[in-house]
Amino acid sequence: MKILTLNFLTCARKACKAEPAAFPLHPRDAELEIVEAELNTEFLRNVLPRVEWEALRVVTEELGLPSLPNVAPEPDAIFPAASTAAAATANETPANPAPTQLLQDLHHLLLETTILSGKLVCGNCGHEYAVKEGIANFLLPSHLV
Amino acid sequence: MPEYLMRLVQVHESFRKAELQALAELAGVDMEFVSYSEDSPFCIISLASPAAARALITRSILSQAIYELWGHGSSLPALHASVLATSPPHWPSCATTSFRFTLDSYRGSRSTASQTTLIESFSYLPFTGPIQMRNPTHSFRIFEDYALGEKEPRYLYLGRFIADSGRQAKTTYDLKKRSYISTTSMDAELALVTANLSLAGPGKLFYDPFMGTGGFPVAAAHFGAVTLGSDIDGRSIRGKEDGKNVLGNFKQYNLTDHYLDSFVSDLTNSPVRGCLGPSPLSAGNAPGGWLDGIICDPPYGVREGLKVLGIKEGRGEWRKEMHLDRWQDEGYIPPKRPYSFEAMLDDIMHFAAVTLVEGGRLGMWMPSANDQDIELDVPTHPFLEVVSVCVQPFNKWSRKLLTYRRLPSNSILTSTTPWIKRREDPGLVHANDLNSFRKKYFEGFREKEPEAMSSGPLAEDAAST
Numbered sequence: 001m002k003i004l005t006l007n008f009l010t011c012a013r014k015a016c017k018a019e020p021a022a023f024p025l026h027p028r029d030a031e032l033e034i035v036e037a038e039l040n041t042e043f044l045r046n047v048l049p050r051v052e053w054e055a056l057r058v059v060t061e062e063l064g065l066p067s068l069p070n071v072a073p074e075p076d077a078i079f080p081a082a083s084t085a086a087a088a089t090a091n092e093t094p095a096n097p098a099p100t101q102l103l104q105d106l107h108h109l110l111l112e113t114t115i116l117s118g119k120l121v122c123g124n125c126g127h128e129y130a131v132k133e134g135i136a137n138f139l140l141p142s143h144l145v
Numbered sequence: 146m147p148e149y150l151m152r153l154v155q156v157h158e159s160f161r162k163a164e165l166q167a168l169a170e171l172a173g174v175d176m177e178f179v180s181y182s183e184d185s186p187f188c189i190i191s192l193a194s195p196a197a198a199r200a201l202i203t204r205s206i207l208s209q210a211i212y213e214l215w216g217h218g219s220s221l222p223a224l225h226a227s228v229l230a231t232s233p234p235h236w237p238s239c240a241t242t243s244f245r246f247t248l249d250s251y252r253g254s255r256s257t258a259s260q261t262t263l264i265e266s267f268s269y270l271p272f273t274g275p276i277q278m279r280n281p282t283h284s285f286r287i288f289e290d291y292a293l294g295e296k297e298p299r300y301l302y303l304g305r306f307i308a309d310s311g312r313q314a315k316t317t318y319d320l321k322k323r324s325y326i327s328t329t330s331m332d333a334e335l336a337l338v339t340a341n342l343s344l345a346g347p348g349k350l351f352y353d354p355f356m357g358t359g360g361f362p363v364a365a366a367h368f369g370a371v372t373l374g375s376d377i378d379g380r381s382i383r384g385k386e387d388g389k390n391v392l393g394n395f396k397q398y399n400l401t402d403h404y405l406d407s408f409v410s411d412l413t414n415s416p417v418r419g420c421l422g423p424s425p426l427s428a429g430n431a432p433g434g435w436l437d438g439i440i441c442d443p444p445y446g447v448r449e450g451l452k453v454l455g456i457k458e459g460r461g462e463w464r465k466e467m468h469l470d471r472w473q474d475e476g477y478i479p480p481k482r483p484y485s486f487e488a489m490l491d492d493i494m495h496f497a498a499v500t501l502v503e504g505g506r507l508g509m510w511m512p513s514a515n516d517q518d519i520e521l522d523v524p525t526h527p528f529l530e531v532v533s534v535c536v537q538p539f540n541k542w543s544r545k546l547l548t549y550r551r552l553p554s555n556s557i558l559t560s561t562t563p564w565i566k567r568r569e570d571p572g573l574v575h576a577n578d579l580n581s582f583r584k585k586y587f588e589g590f591r592e593k594e595p596e597a598m599s600s601g602p603l604a605e606d607a608a609s610t
Contacts, residue, residue, distance in 0.1 A: 137379060
C-alpha cells in the first residue's frame with residue numbers, strides 16, 4: 001500500500017468514522033519497499049491539494065522516513081513556475097523544466113514508498129488491519145459491523 | 146463551422162453519441178450533431194477545425210475514423226452536385242499531392258468493375274498528383290449506406306481522411322489475450338467506453354470499488370488516469386501464483402505507473418476517507434471529495450453473489466459466538482450475508498456523492514429486465530446529475546451504463562427533501578427476496594401469472610437455495 005493511498009483511508013468501522021482519532025491509520029511493524037514509478041507531475045499537481053498534510057506528516061514520522069515540514073508547501077515551491085497552470089494555458093508550450101527536489105521527494109514518498117506488509121492500527125478503537133503482499137484487508141468481523 | 150463525417154461502428158449504438166459528447170468535453174472542443182441515426186454508422190458533426198476533429202476522435206472506441214466532409218447526397222448525382230457545391234475551397238490543397246480513393250459500403254457490395262466506375266466518376270476533381278495506394282498524402286473515401294437487402298445505396302458521402310480513432314485499444318486489451326480475468330470481467334470494448342464516458346484522463350484519480358480482476362482500472366489507466374481498486378474478495382485481487390493477478394495485468398500492458406493500489410473492503414463498511422458523511426445529506430455539509438472518477442460494475446447477485454459483511458439473520462447464536470471466539474485467528478475470514486441490490490445502488494450513489502470532486506463522474510452498470518420501464522429505475526441523488534444512460538440489450542434482460550456528474554456544492558438544491566437511501570426490509574433474508582432482478586433472472590423472466598403470485602413461501606425458499 002502506497003503512502004498516498006494511506007492518506008485516503010480511515011478505520012472501516014462506522015462507529016469510528018466521525019472520530020478524529022481514527023485518521024490516519026497508524027502503520028505498525030511495517031516492512032517497506034520502494035517501487036520505482038515515473039514522475040507524474042500532472043497527477044501530483046491535481047492530487048496534492050487533496051492530501052491531508054498533517055496526517056501525512058504523522059505517518060511519515062511513524063515510519064521513520066525523513067520528516068516533512070509542519071505545513072504543506074505552497075504549490076509554487078513544488079511545481080516549477082514555467083509549468084504552473086497559467087503557463088500551461090498559454091499558447092506556447094514551454095519546455096518541461098527540471099522537476100524541483102521537493103517534487104521528486106514527494107513523488108518518492110507518496111507514490112514509490114510502499115507498505116509491503118505489517119498492520120494499520122485505528123487510533124480510536126485499536127482495531128488492526130493486516131497488510132500482506134502490499135494489499136491491505138479492511139474486512140471487519142461480524143461483531144464490528 | 147465546417148462539417149465532418151464520423152465513421153462509427155454499428156455496435157453498442159446507444160453508447161456512441163454519449164461517447165462523442167464525453168470526448169468533446171474532454172478535448173474541450175465545440176461539437177454539434179448535424180445528422181445522426183442509431184441505424185447508421187455515418188454521422189455528420191460540425192467542428193471548428195481538423196485539429197478539433199483529431200482531438201475528438203483520438204480516444205474514441207466506438208468509431209473508426211473521421212473525415213472532412215466533401216459532399217453527401219441520397220444518390221450518386223446528388224453526391225456529385227454536393228461535392229461540386231461545397232468542396233472547391235479544399236481543392237488547391239490536394240492539387241499536386243499524392244492521393245487515393247477507396248470505397249466503404251455499409252450493408253452492400255459492388256463488383257470490382259462497378260467500384261472502378263464509381264471512383265472514376267470523381268475524375269472531374271482537378272488532382273494532378275500521383276495515385277498512390279500506400280501512404281498517400283490525401284486519402285479519399287466514398288461511403289455508401291444501403292438499406293438492408295437493397296441493391297442501390299440510400300445515401301452516399303465523400304470524405305477526406307483526417308484521423309483514425311482509438312479503437313485499436315479494443316484489440317490491445319482483448320480479454321482473450323489478458324493474462325488474468327474472471328467469469329464476470331467486462332469486455333475490453335465496454336470497459337474502455339465506460340472510462341471514456343467518465344472522462345478518465347491524465348492527472349486524474351479513478352477508483353473501482355468492485356474491481357474483481359481489475360478490468361475497469363486497467364481501462365482508466367489506458368487513458369492516463371491513476372487508479373485505485375478494491376473488492377470484498379481478496380482472492381480476486383491477489384489472484385494466483387505465477388503473477389496472474391491484478392498487478393500482473395497492469396504489468397502486461399506496461400501500465401504499472403498508473404496502478405496506485407488495491408485493497409480488500411466492503412462498500413457498506415468502507416475505509417475510504419469521507420465516504421460515510423452525515424446522512425441524509427444536505428448541501429450544507431458537502432465537503433469536496435478527492436476522487437475524479439468512480440467506475441464500476443457492481444455484482445448483480447446472479448453470476449457474482451451480492452454480499453456484504455455481516456451474519457445472515459437466523460443462522461443461530463452459536464455462529465455469532467464462534468466468530469467472536471475466532472476473529473483474531475490467522476487466516477480468519479469474516480462472514481458475509483446477502484444484500485439488496487437497490488440498497489447497494491444507493492450505497493454507491495451516496496459514496497460517489499461524498500467522495501467525488503465537483504464535476505467528477507460516476508460510471509455505474511446495472512441490469513434490468515426488459516419489461517421494466519427503462520428510465521424509471523435509474524437511481525437518483527441530489528448531488529449527482531445524470532449525464533447519459535446507455536443500454537446494452539440482451540435477449541431477456543439488458544444492462545445499462547449510467548453516467549453521473551457530481552454537481553458543484555453551490556448548485557445543489559437545498560430545498561428538496563433530504564435524500565434517504567433505500568434500505569433493506571429487515572424481514573427479508575434470502576437473496577431472491579432482496580434482489581428482484583436475481584429472482585426474475587432465475588425465473589427466466591417469465592410473465593407474472595396468477596398462480597405464480599399465489600405460490601407459497603415453500604416455493605420461494607426452494608428458488609433461493
